[in-house]
Amino acid sequence: MRRVFSTQAIQTAIEKSLPDFQKIAGSSAVRTQESVRRQFARDESHFISPPPAVVLEPTNVEQVSKFLKLCNDRGIPIVPFGTGTGLEGGSMSTLGGVCISTQQITGEPELREQDFVCSVKPSTTRLALNDAIKHSGLFFPVDPGADASVCGMVATSASGTNAIRYGTMKENVINLEVVLADGTILHTKGKGRCPRKSSAGFNFTELFVGSEGTLGVITQATVKVHPRPQFLSAAVCSFPSVHQAASTVVEILQWSIPVARIELLDTVQVQASNAYSNLTLRESPTLFIEFHGSSEKEVADQTAAVEDICKSHESLDFDSGASDEKMASLWKARHNAYYAALAMRTGARGFTTDVCVPISKLADVISETRSDLDEHDILGTVVGHVGDGNFHVILPTIEEDKTEHRKIQSFSDRLVRRALAADGTCTGEHGIGLGKRKYLREELGENTIRLMHTVKKALDPKNIMNPGKVLPEL
Amino acid sequence: MRRVFSTQAIQTAIEKSLPDFQKIAGSSAVRTQESVRRQFARDESHFISPPPAVVLEPTNVEQVSKFLKLCNDRGIPIVPFGTGTGLEGGSMSTLGGVCISTQQITGEPELREQDFVCSVKPSTTRLALNDAIKHSGLFFPVDPGADASVCGMVATSASGTNAIRYGTMKENVINLEVVLADGTILHTKGKGRCPRKSSAGFNFTELFVGSEGTLGVITQATVKVHPRPQFLSAAVCSFPSVHQAASTVVEILQWSIPVARIELLDTVQVQASNAYSNLTLRESPTLFIEFHGSSEKEVADQTAAVEDICKSHESLDFDSGASDEKMASLWKARHNAYYAALAMRTGARGFTTDVCVPISKLADVISETRSDLDEHDILGTVVGHVGDGNFHVILPTIEEDKTEHRKIQSFSDRLVRRALAADGTCTGEHGIGLGKRKYLREELGENTIRLMHTVKKALDPKNIMNPGKVLPEL
Numbered sequence: 001m002r003r004v005f006s007t008q009a010i011q012t013a014i015e016k017s018l019p020d021f022q023k024i025a026g027s028s029a030v031r032t033q034e035s036v037r038r039q040f041a042r043d044e045s046h047f048i049s050p051p052p053a054v055v056l057e058p059t060n061v062e063q064v065s066k067f068l069k070l071c072n073d074r075g076i077p078i079v080p081f082g083t084g085t086g087l088e089g090g091s092m093s094t095l096g097g098v099c100i101s102t103q104q105i106t107g108e109p110e111l112r113e114q115d116f117v118c119s120v121k122p123s124t125t126r127l128a129l130n131d132a133i134k135h136s137g138l139f140f141p142v143d144p145g146a147d148a149s150v151c152g153m154v155a156t157s158a159s160g161t162n163a164i165r166y167g168t169m170k171e172n173v174i175n176l177e178v179v180l181a182d183g184t185i186l187h188t189k190g191k192g193r194c195p196r197k198s199s200a201g202f203n204f205t206e207l208f209v210g211s212e213g214t215l216g217v218i219t220q221a222t223v224k225v226h227p228r229p230q231f232l233s234a235a236v237c238s239f240p241s242v243h244q245a246a247s248t249v250v251e252i253l254q255w256s257i258p259v260a261r262i263e264l265l266d267t268v269q270v271q272a273s274n275a276y277s278n279l280t281l282r283e284s285p286t287l288f289i290e291f292h293g294s295s296e297k298e299v300a301d302q303t304a305a306v307e308d309i310c311k312s313h314e315s316l317d318f319d320s321g322a323s324d325e326k327m328a329s330l331w332k333a334r335h336n337a338y339y340a341a342l343a344m345r346t347g348a349r350g351f352t353t354d355v356c357v358p359i360s361k362l363a364d365v366i367s368e369t370r371s372d373l374d375e376h377d378i379l380g381t382v383v384g385h386v387g388d389g390n391f392h393v394i395l396p397t398i399e400e401d402k403t404e405h406r407k408i409q410s411f412s413d414r415l416v417r418r419a420l421a422a423d424g425t426c427t428g429e430h431g432i433g434l435g436k437r438k439y440l441r442e443e444l445g446e447n448t449i450r451l452m453h454t455v456k457k458a459l460d461p462k463n464i465m466n467p468g469k470v471l472p473e474l
Numbered sequence: 475m476r477r478v479f480s481t482q483a484i485q486t487a488i489e490k491s492l493p494d495f496q497k498i499a500g501s502s503a504v505r506t507q508e509s510v511r512r513q514f515a516r517d518e519s520h521f522i523s524p525p526p527a528v529v530l531e532p533t534n535v536e537q538v539s540k541f542l543k544l545c546n547d548r549g550i551p552i553v554p555f556g557t558g559t560g561l562e563g564g565s566m567s568t569l570g571g572v573c574i575s576t577q578q579i580t581g582e583p584e585l586r587e588q589d590f591v592c593s594v595k596p597s598t599t600r601l602a603l604n605d606a607i608k609h610s611g612l613f614f615p616v617d618p619g620a621d622a623s624v625c626g627m628v629a630t631s632a633s634g635t636n637a638i639r640y641g642t643m644k645e646n647v648i649n650l651e652v653v654l655a656d657g658t659i660l661h662t663k664g665k666g667r668c669p670r671k672s673s674a675g676f677n678f679t680e681l682f683v684g685s686e687g688t689l690g691v692i693t694q695a696t697v698k699v700h701p702r703p704q705f706l707s708a709a710v711c712s713f714p715s716v717h718q719a720a721s722t723v724v725e726i727l728q729w730s731i732p733v734a735r736i737e738l739l740d741t742v743q744v745q746a747s748n749a750y751s752n753l754t755l756r757e758s759p760t761l762f763i764e765f766h767g768s769s770e771k772e773v774a775d776q777t778a779a780v781e782d783i784c785k786s787h788e789s790l791d792f793d794s795g796a797s798d799e800k801m802a803s804l805w806k807a808r809h810n811a812y813y814a815a816l817a818m819r820t821g822a823r824g825f826t827t828d829v830c831v832p833i834s835k836l837a838d839v840i841s842e843t844r845s846d847l848d849e850h851d852i853l854g855t856v857v858g859h860v861g862d863g864n865f866h867v868i869l870p871t872i873e874e875d876k877t878e879h880r881k882i883q884s885f886s887d888r889l890v891r892r893a894l895a896a897d898g899t900c901t902g903e904h905g906i907g908l909g910k911r912k913y914l915r916e917e918l919g920e921n922t923i924r925l926m927h928t929v930k931k932a933l934d935p936k937n938i939m940n941p942g943k944v945l946p947e948l
Contacts, residue, residue: 112832112834114724114728114832114833114834115832115833115834116727116833117832156673157672157673157677158673159671163671167645168671170671170677170680171641171645180925184921184924184925185921186919186921186922186925187918187919187922188922189899189918190899190917190918190919190922191919192897193897193898193899193917194832194897195830195831195832195862195863195864195897195898195899195902196830196832196833196862196863196864197633197637197642197644197830197862197863197864197902197903198631198830198899198901198902199630199631199632199684199828199899199901199902199903199904199905199906200899200900200901200906200910200914200917200918201684201906201914201917201918201922201923201926201944202681202684202685202689202925202926202929203631203644203677203680203681203683203684204681204922204925204926205680206644206677206679206680206681207676207677207678207680207681209677210673210675210676210677211676215676226730227728227729227730250588253590254588254701255701256700256701256768257768294730294731294775295775297771298772298775301768301769301772354673356669356670356671356672357669358586358588358589358591358668358669358670359588359589359590359670360586360588360589388669388670388671389669389670389671390669390670390671423666423667423668423669424667424669425663425664425667425669425672425673425674426674427672427673427674428669428671428672428673429671429673430673431673432673432674432675436674439674440674440675443664443667443674443675444661444663444664444674444675445660445661445664445665447658447659447660448660448661448662448664448675448678449675450658451654451658451660451676451678451933452675452676452678454932454933455676455929455932455933457932458928458929458931458932459925459928459929470675
């Protein structure tokens, strides 16, 4: 039987433990002020949750270990919290309980330049990492949009715009320091090790990638860094329909042109981004494409090949060779797509979906989804990393409007079922958190869910690590 | 407490179970003839083991499930066996027990051409897979040399010559059908699913990659397939020293030239390959390099850039632009390096090592290893996938010579310790099996070993799955 928490019992256990928490990390690391607790109550999703009873701010792995051991001994649930940029409620303290903020665990990124790896502490965000290593000519490519912490991106199995060329977090993490529920500190590949490959022992690195705080707290990540491309260029291309835009992507992949990014914005998203980011893009389904290469010729060849494919799918235009400034403004607009969509409606919060389907099904699933929005008169934009078959619908909603919320929830259910019927997944990069738990059994099958529980119970027998997240009930 | 097997008890339990095995899959699937059992007694390593008490040859996953359930209920140990091409004794029946040969589980590879994935049953080897999909212009790149089964390559976390460009098995497996010890059949990513990425649930696919039969039997693998390169070329280049050859590799990587393969053969291996494969290579440390590209120009540019780097490291020659036939013969010679090394000594079997170190340490570790061989007067060749920092020493040995065996074992110990001191691993691609268990604790640390046992015990509480392999004793 899994432990069932009673909120009152948790509250009492925490109150008794406050002096012990203070002994571990000093009183300034134990935050009970309501204003602080409220800061850690929500991520960027539409979910609402009570704040944690206490926020702990350890400054090193030993303190994390001691906090976890204590909570484990006393049955106190723990929710790890990074930058709070998650979109599925994964870092919300739904039971009250202890929130462990990892952002005070600081330290300079340790770059091993010749080995193309860098180790970071939880406080390092992806932009901070890139800033720290920019002198080296190397960069960390995974970019989920938000300036999330790298360790948080590990926990969520994040990806983003250029996963098509550089892979997702799973392909870019090579070693992790993790603290288990009982306080055990371990290094998945052995302390300090960073060979490019290994067949030694179980692949625990990957087991913790995407575990969303349910198996342990990630206190250090060693990630791959890549040489910055010597030559870059971009193209913007619009189409009469989303189906044509998506079909273009499929054909680009089939010709194996190594595009670095290929992003789709549907008409509504283009309108939103034009308004928000002060652009003048044609109001049609549009692809943003980026090319990386080691010579101008290589980049030009890729561009020409893609232009041909776009034209064969009746593109309305093909704008390439933009200046660096224009490229930067386009990608900034792409990264701000979420906020642009929200800005379409005053006072709205975002409800986002995140399905990913096999490439062969992409064009159909996207155009069915666009039709679904239109038919049901739902305000929403389609935007996504279509080179991976991954796309989002951003739905600006008014939190208090329950009828609208139900309508959107029904749309989201239909979208997920459409993706699952196409052999896809309910989440390409946002994780399961709270929001996708109900789909996981349908996606993975009963036996895989049971195995998740088996592993969870083995690593966290008292179920203190982010309880109520990811795993559906047995 | 882990179950300790007594060979006599196992033998008795198996004898009693023979009629039940026959009921599950027919009498022809239950092989007790000594000649058959002997076939399944060894892999290609130097380890010696008694044959299994019985070899089971299921023809489908349901039979595997029933066999495992029965063995689990009766505490009978099981060793899965693929093509028997392993190099660390991982598929040997050290306790007698049941060998489950997976090679009668047959079926045509199922290619999803537009999605760049293909599903294979255990009988499909990597060459058979490539043969089955050659009409599509796609190929499966992972090539460990031997014509291993793809599912066996999953179990071992194999890689090979072109992992540097296309990744190892870990990066190329996207879904697995697995049978657990208790007979449960599951699909790690959900049945039939093949999105290019997913953040849904725990990454069990990767947990089974490299689990070497200790966590379950792999009965189907869905792997990535890649567009065949439109243009290929190769170069052969020799150097005055292994240090210079290895330093060249490091610099090629640092310039991020996307070579498809880069293999080192030291002088002794070149001599062996010249003799075995009827070549006339210069008897010096030599790199075989392959370039893939989408245009002749791209391949020529890569070749020219690599030639410059080779020259700056005082290469003795640089032979590029070989005919297709010559390229084929060179790669055949590379794949036959193991047999060429063995052929240096009549009646010898191979003892191979398989360390992998961070690139920054590669040149030093390889040249120290070559010196170690020379100083101790040990016959051995250095050969490897140096682009990954992974190299092998192939040591042709006479099995009966115990003194020599000890000498080689000491050399192997020193090599592993050298790799571990360089932040590397004791195995880049051969797996742990029997041979590397003794190094795993030193490599991963006590806490990670304990976590391996925790997970093993959760998935296989009676310890029937390939007992005595991979995990060091607690």
